[in-house]
Amino acid sequence: MLRNVLIGDAQADRVVPPSGFTAQLTLFASGAMAFLAVFALALSLASGRLAERWASELARSATLRITAPEDQVAAQTDAALRVLRQTPGVARARALSQEEQAALLAPWFGPGLDLAALPVPQLIEVMEDELGYDAAGLRLRLAAEVPGAVLDDHTRWRKPLVEAANSLRRLGWISVLLIGGAMAAMITLAANAALAANAQVIEVLRLVGARDSYIAGAFVRRFTLRALIGAGIGVALGLGGVLLLPEASDEGGFLTGLGFRGLGWLWPLLIPVLGALVAFAATWFAARRRLKELS
Amino acid sequence: MIELDDVGYSYGGGELLSNLSVRLAPGSFHFLTGPSGAGKTTLLKLCYGALTPTSGTVRAFDADMRGLDRDQMALLRRRIGVVHQDCRFLDHLPLADNIALPLIVSGRDMAQESDNLKELMSWVGLTARADARPPELSGGERQRAALARAVILSPDVVLADEPTGNVDWDMSMRLLTLLVELNKMGKTVLIASHDLALIRAAKSQVQARVLRISNRRLQLAGADL
Numbered sequence: 001m002l003r004n005v006l007i008g009d010a011q012a013d014r015v016v017p018p019s020g021f022t023a024q025l026t027l028f029a030s031g032a033m034a035f036l037a038v039f040a041l042a043l044s045l046a047s048g049r050l051a052e053r054w055a056s057e058l059a060r061s062a063t064l065r066i067t068a069p070e071d072q073v074a075a076q077t078d079a080a081l082r083v084l085r086q087t088p089g090v091a092r093a094r095a096l097s098q099e100e101q102a103a104l105l106a107p108w109f110g111p112g113l114d115l116a117a118l119p120v121p122q123l124i125e126v127m128e129d130e131l132g133y134d135a136a137g138l139r140l141r142l143a144a145e146v147p148g149a150v151l152d153d154h155t156r157w158r159k160p161l162v163e164a165a166n167s168l169r170r171l172g173w174i175s176v177l178l179i180g181g182a183m184a185a186m187i188t189l190a191a192n193a194a195l196a197a198n199a200q201v202i203e204v205l206r207l208v209g210a211r212d213s214y215i216a217g218a219f220v221r222r223f224t225l226r227a228l229i230g231a232g233i234g235v236a237l238g239l240g241g242v243l244l245l246p247e248a249s250d251e252g253g254f255l256t257g258l259g260f261r262g263l264g265w266l267w268p269l270l271i272p273v274l275g276a277l278v279a280f281a282a283t284w285f286a287a288r289r290r291l292k293e294l295s
Numbered sequence: 296m297i298e299l300d301d302v303g304y305s306y307g308g309g310e311l312l313s314n315l316s317v318r319l320a321p322g323s324f325h326f327l328t329g330p331s332g333a334g335k336t337t338l339l340k341l342c343y344g345a346l347t348p349t350s351g352t353v354r355a356f357d358a359d360m361r362g363l364d365r366d367q368m369a370l371l372r373r374r375i376g377v378v379h380q381d382c383r384f385l386d387h388l389p390l391a392d393n394i395a396l397p398l399i400v401s402g403r404d405m406a407q408e409s410d411n412l413k414e415l416m417s418w419v420g421l422t423a424r425a426d427a428r429p430p431e432l433s434g435g436e437r438q439r440a441a442l443a444r445a446v447i448l449s450p451d452v453v454l455a456d457e458p459t460g461n462v463d464w465d466m467s468m469r470l471l472t473l474l475v476e477l478n479k480m481g482k483t484v485l486i487a488s489h490d491l492a493l494i495r496a497a498k499s500q501v502q503a504r505v506l507r508i509s510n511r512r513l514q515l516a517g518a519d520l
Contacts, residue, residue: 011399011405012399012400014388014392015385015388015392015396015399015400017385017386017387018387200383201385203383204383204384204385204396205396205400206369206372207343207345207372207377207379207383208372208373208396208397208400208444209369209370209372209373209397209400209401209448210369210400211365211366211369211370211400212365212366212369213366214400214402291365
């Protein structure tokens with residue numbers, strides 16, 4: 001059957017009259033759904049990339065905060081760095097410079113901030129190695145040797161962020177599935193309308209010896225090709241829209257960079273094929289059911 | 296070839312036909328007559344499987360029609376050419392394609408069948424109307440086209456339901472001649488008609504049995520025709 005659709009039969013296609021509004025409905029529905037599917041796919045893939053980036057970048061890092069009287073900050077920072085260098089699983093540790101700390105606060109206080117005028121704690125960036133360190137043991141040792149140190153291993157806020165990104169990814173895929181289902185429903189309705197409108201044609205075809213598979217095939221081929229063309233147009237427009245989205249940037253946060261990356265651009269090309277398969281299945285089942293009813 | 300054995304057909308709570316038995320032997324020529332509403336069209340429909348009898352058995356080519364699935368029924372209908380009273384064309388197709396429809400749906404190579412189609416269209420005198428759409432045709436042209444479509448697959452049986460119902464006498468005679476020619480080629484022919492003049496004219500050309508439906512039953516008509 002699928003082979004017949006792909007090869008086509010010009011004579012068989014002609015025996016089914018062109019059906020105006022169902023053709024346009026199928027073309028529009030598949031085009032609109034493919035357009036939406038491109039964005040759902042882009043959202044899903046971008047969320048996936050975000051989740052992976054957050055998970056991998058943040059999982060290996062931690063921050064040590066030194067909050068101490070001004071005259072003890074330097075000593076406690078040195079002590080903390082010494083403890084960290086001796087801790088198995090810590091690949092490197094370094095105290096952030098005044099400029100780096102000022103840059104971190106710049107989004108809230110603006111540029112040119114004089115940290116000396118503020119009671120800002122000293123931050124130490126900790127990078128762990130492949131094996132990782134024992135956070136509980138490190139905390140105990142720091143409590144004993146560096147009383148002003150607080151270890152933040154990012155777990156508390158990293159986890160919900162990664163979960164949120166993963167949820168977005170799931171929602172993207174669910175949207176793609178729902179779009180496919182909605183497309184199948186609309187094409188089924190259009191196919192049913194076309195079959196009902198052509199009941200007399202079907203009767204004549206049967207009277208002259210047409211098999212049901214032949215009649216169904218003529219309708220299936222027509223709707224599958226329309227869905228393929230509609231989805232192709234929808235994907236082209238969708239990709240155009242994605243190309244117009246702003247590039248990923250630090251300023252834009254996660255709202256930018258929603259497009260495709262590298263081989264990800266190939267994913268949308270599957271949408272017309274999947275759309276055609278959905279149309280094929282929807283029309284095939286609708287036609288078989290309708291032909292059975294007309295027996 | 297086609298055999299009805301004690302067939303009855305009820306519709307809407309009323310019995311339209313009852314205890315009908317008839318055998319259409321290969322190469323035979325039958326007329327089916329009777330008043331309007333007697334059940335001639337119903338009997339024809341029973342013969343090509345468009346209706347299922349409520350009692351009795353219809354056998355075509357040694358197969359009980361009741362036991363055929365839809366694919367088998369499709370194949371059976373390629374062996375039975377039917378001329379419908381209302382012709383039943385596909386209005387979106389030109390006449391040539393309508394006549395070729397049985398060839399198209401049976402998957403024949405149309406390039407190879409092109410000569411046959413032209414010959415058949417010439418036989419029914421419609422060569423010049425090949426590109427016309429069915430609504431543009433006259434009653435006689437429609438009937439001749441319907442006959443051409445019915446025979447294009449060279450079926451074993453031709454069933455014609457009032458084939459001369461909408462045409463003048465000259466055209467009736469022309470159509471009758473075509474059906475008689477088919478019979479002479481060995482085809483089994485059954486014509487449902489209430490046109491007694493046509494039946495009398497036919498009897499002068501071919502040995503025809505005349506069956507009459509009366510009071511839901513089938514009788515062999517006598518010499519009063």
